[in-house]
Amino acid sequence: MNYRKLGRTGMTVSEIALGCEHLQGKSYELIKSVIDAALDGGINFLDVFMSEPEVRSNIGKALLGRREKVLLQGHIGSCWVDGQYKVSRDIGECVTYFEDLLERLQTDYIDVGMLHFVDKETDWDTLEHSEMMRFALSLKEKGVIRSIGMSSHNPVTAKKAVESGLIDVLMFSLNPAYDLIPKDRDMTAVFTEVLTGTKQDFTGFTLEPARAELYRACEEHGTAITVMKSLAMGTLLSKERSPLGIALTEAQCISYALDRPAVAAVMVGMQRLSDVEKALEYETLSAEERDHGKVLASLEMFRTGTGTEELCMYCNHCLPCPAKIDIAAVSKYLDLVELDGRPTDSVKQHYLALGTTAGSCLECGACEKRCPFGVKVTERMHRAVRTFGK
Numbered sequence: 219m220n221y222r223k224l225g226r227t228g229m230t231v232s233e234i235a236l237g238c239e240h241l242q243g244k245s246y247e248l249i250k251s252v253i254d255a256a257l258d259g260g261i262n263f264l265d266v267f268m269s270e271p272e273v274r275s276n277i278g279k280a281l282l283g284r285r286e287k288v289l290l291q292g293h294i295g296s297c298w299v300d301g302q303y304k305v306s307r308d309i310g311e312c313v314t315y316f317e318d319l320l321e322r323l324q325t326d327y328i329d330v331g332m333l334h335f336v337d338k339e340t341d342w343d344t345l346e347h348s349e350m351m352r353f354a355l356s357l358k359e360k361g362v363i364r365s366i367g368m369s370s371h372n373p374v375t376a377k378k379a380v381e382s383g384l385i386d387v388l389m390f391s392l393n394p395a396y397d398l399i400p401k402d403r404d405m406t407a408v409f410t411e412v413l414t415g416t417k418q419d420f421t422g423f424t425l426e427p428a429r430a431e432l433y434r435a436c437e438e439h440g441t442a443i444t445v446m447k448s449l450a451m452g453t454l455l456s457k458e459r460s461p462l463g464i465a466l467t468e469a470q471c472i473s474y475a476l477d478r479p480a481v482a483a484v485m486v487g488m489q490r491l492s493d494v495e496k497a498l499e500y501e502t503l504s505a506e507e508r509d510h511g512k513v514l515a516s517l518e519m520f521r522t523g524t525g526t527e528e529l530c531m532y533c534n535h536c537l538p539c540p541a542k543i544d545i546a547a548v549s550k551y552l553d554l555v556e557l558d559g560r561p562t563d564s565v566k567q568h569y570l571a572l573g574t575t576a577g578s579c580l581e582c583g584a585c586e587k588r589c590p591f592g593v594k595v596t597e598r599m600h601r602a603v604r605t606f607g608k
């Protein structure tokens with residue numbers, strides 16, 4: 219298992235993490251077997267957003283005696299009212315159900331205390347100065363939560379929250395389809411249209427700028443991204459159901475997510491032992507089996523070639539490089555800087571920490587012949603040297 223820094227929190231998490239959502243309604247025995255297998259496989263990070271009492275209690279019971287071996291992402295604002303899940307901003311409900319989470323998980327701390335489901339900009343504007351935020355800050359001060367997180371599906375809202383400096387971890391919906399669907403299209407409508415047989419045309423589109431700006435903001439602020447919806451509820455695995463019109467494998471979706479800036483872990487939903495085995499298998503696959511570049515390159519928008527020469531997908535399909543440059547990493551840092559034209563300290567430090575930088579480029583052009591997206595790599599290497607100084 220590979221482990222990654224959880225941004226500025228100082229914590230280290232397994233890049234494959236356990237999303238517990240689908241454990242709701244399952245027996246204690248099954249929940250324990252899933253958690254046992256996940257922990258045995260090296261997973262040390264769990265998301266528990268559900269407010270349903272029984273699943274919380276069963277997860278707590280399954281973790282008994284090994285709480286310190288895992289990092290828990292628990293949510294503030296995910297409540298259980300009148301026998302139903304409810305997203306709440308009522309401070310009384312938020313306090314009650316956060317305390318319920320601690321009690322049922324049989325712990326006195328949560329590693330990431332997530333402000334739950336903040337999608338609308340107006341929701342964040344209110345929340346930033348609310349009693350709920352003061353509650354989260356006081357929990358952090360007392361050490362009851364070790365960091366503050368927020369879950370969101372909206373890049374504009376999420377960026378605003380990240381830039382406030384209050385959010386250490388962002389749980390965000392991330393996959394290639396979401397990244398490529400333009401902001402002015404309603405995402406749910408796009409997926410529904412696909413299911414009803416309407417062909418989507420992404421020709422000429424590029425990485426949705428609002429999402430690129432969010433990833434840059436996260437990198438700059440040291441806010442780690444924990445990924446949800448990496449498969450878009452499984453639709454990306456089917457040519458017929460995916461708006462992209464191609465079928466990706468689970469491994470390709472996971473590697474796409476892990477290759478985005480600031481991403482620390484992908485929360486994979488697991489509800490049976492075979493799901494755990496499948497998720498852990500990712501760690502044993504070859505680079506070729508994980509490679510999302512080749513299949514994404516078959517998209518119409520890349521085949522037409524216009525306007526996508528600058529769209530590096532960070533797949534490293536262009537390797538090997540005789541100068542041993544990590545081309546995807548150089549490209550990623552260059553994109554982060556070029557988004558707003560200034561190298562921030564954190565991006566510059568990350569770039570300079572690379573073993574070999576763009577200055578070592580021999581201009582052999584081998585990478586350009588291999589890049590399935592037609593990216594002009596040597597030109598980008600020159601720009602990286604101009605930007606970072608080496």
Ligand code: SF4
Pocket residue numbers: 511529530531532533534535536537545546549588589590591592593595
């Ligand atoms: S240059 Fe091409 S092959 Fe290399 S990382 Fe970027 S998109 Fe992938």
Ligand code: SF4
Pocket residue numbers: 538539540541542543545578579580581582583584585586595596599
């Ligand atoms: S052109 Fe530069 S970056 Fe590309 S393979 Fe050759 S040395 Fe590596």
